[in-house]
Every structure is written in structure tokens, then in C-alpha cells.
Amino acid sequence: MHPPKIQTYDVGAGVNVDNKGVRRTVREYRRTSFGLYMSREVVGRASASWIESWLLPELGIVVSDWTWNPGHERDQDFYLDIARVEPGEPTWRTTDLYLDVVVRTGQWSELLDADEFVAAVATGLLDPATGEWALHRATEVVTALAAHGNDLDAWLDTRGITLTWEGHGAARAG
Template sequence: MDNPRYHYVESWLLPELSLRATVYHLRPGHDRTQTHYLDIGDYGPCENKKWRAESHYLHVVARPGRAPELLGIDDLLTAHAAGQFDTARTHQAIERAAAVVDGLAACSHDVDRWLAGQGITLTWL
């Protein structure tokens, strides 16, 4: 990644939630508020030591103590209009994103707390 703000990136694939959870670790001098990017999609193993990741264009940006932002709805609808996503899959992606936003709201916008309620504990470097 060629961005002077970022030191490194970590991601977890969470197929049971149809999510990829990502944290961008920033270099000193940049906003240090930890932000999680939760990408909606289909994730899972496809071969030995290989995983398949298919983004559904929707991203929930979660910052501690702040309402999450849902991004990418315009991209998903453009993909749907172009025939890349059928109506059922488009609705499913929107429903998954809404469930993430609702889940975060019920946990005071705390990603780790929400994931713990799903039986998932992530560790970050």
C-alpha cells in the first residue's frame, strides 16, 4: 500500500458473518482513533490454504463511540443495474450490512463487543 498515512493493514475473514474485518494501522502523527472497516461479501476456503473473497461493494466504517457509516450502496446498485448482481443477491448484501449496523448500534458502536456477542474474538497486532 503506497499511502504515507498507513504503516500496515490487518484483516480477518469471517465467513460466518459474511465479513472481512480490517484495521489500518497509521503512522505516528496521523489520527490514532482505531477504525474498523467491515466489508460485506462472501468469504471462505476454496482449496488447501487458499481462500476466496468476493466483495459485495458494501463497507461499514466503525469508529469507537460513533455511529457507523455504510458506504458503497451506489456501487452495489450500479453492479446490480449492470447485471453483475441479481436482485436476490443485492437484497442479501443490503440486509447483511443493515444487520451489522444494527448490531453495532446495540453494542454502543463497539466492534469488539458486537463480535464477542457473535462468539468471535479478534486479536490485532
């Protein structure tokens, strides 16, 4: 069992640093009133070539759109990490809380990694208060998506949030 994954997003330096300390150059950072957008190449991963993510602190999620390499395509439009998102100047930080939601727009949403989440709480990698917060966030996200026909954009629109994408992932732009 691994501890929660912590990433930093150094807007000033134009880098994203993963939980292992690996620094990756970011093509674009964009701040908005509701979050931070990041777009960068995926290096050293056979399944994907690009990732675009929105860090949304008030919702406790990181929304990602992956560009999959041929033969590795996945039947999903968005991947949502339930996370503590901490805005900063110039560096943002996320702590992944194990639970994830995969969305296929207009079709379904699925909660993933409940087993990892339960193990993290049981072994003390997540304290009970953080675990409860993460579980509430995941429940609220899945419920909101279901109430909006599994349409992430429709749900976020009710919150005054419009996500725009550079276009490396699925062929859509905001």
C-alpha cells in the same frame, strides 16, 4: 463501474493476491474456528503502511484495521467490507460486494458506498440474489453495531468471536 473485487488468501504460500493479480507477502496468517486473520505490509499506497484483517465467513464481513501514514489518518477504528468469504485449504477467497461499514468505537457506524452497490445491481455486475444477500448482511451488521453501542468487540462477543490484533493498527491487542 468495476466488477466485484475478488481476493485470494493463500495461507500455504503466505501471500494475498488482489483482484488485479498482484501478490503481496503476508507476515502472518492465523486460522481460528470462526475465521482467518491476515497481517501484511501495504506497498505502493501513500495513505497506509499496514493492514490487519479478519475474514469472518459466517458474518459475511472482512474486518480491517489500517495503519495510516502521517497526514492520512482517518477517524475510524475498523473498516468492514460486506463480502462473500469462502474458506478453503490452503486458499481462502473473498468477493467484495461494494457495501462497507466504518466504525468509530463507542461513537458511530456508517454505511458507505450504497451508490456503487446500487449501480452494480442495476448494471448486472451483481445478480439480484447476491445483491439482496449483501443488503441484508449490511443491514444486520449496522443494526447489531447500533445495538451494542457501536462497539464491534461487544457485538462479536455475543457471537463467540474474539478478534486479536498484532498491533500495527490502533493501539489495542486482544
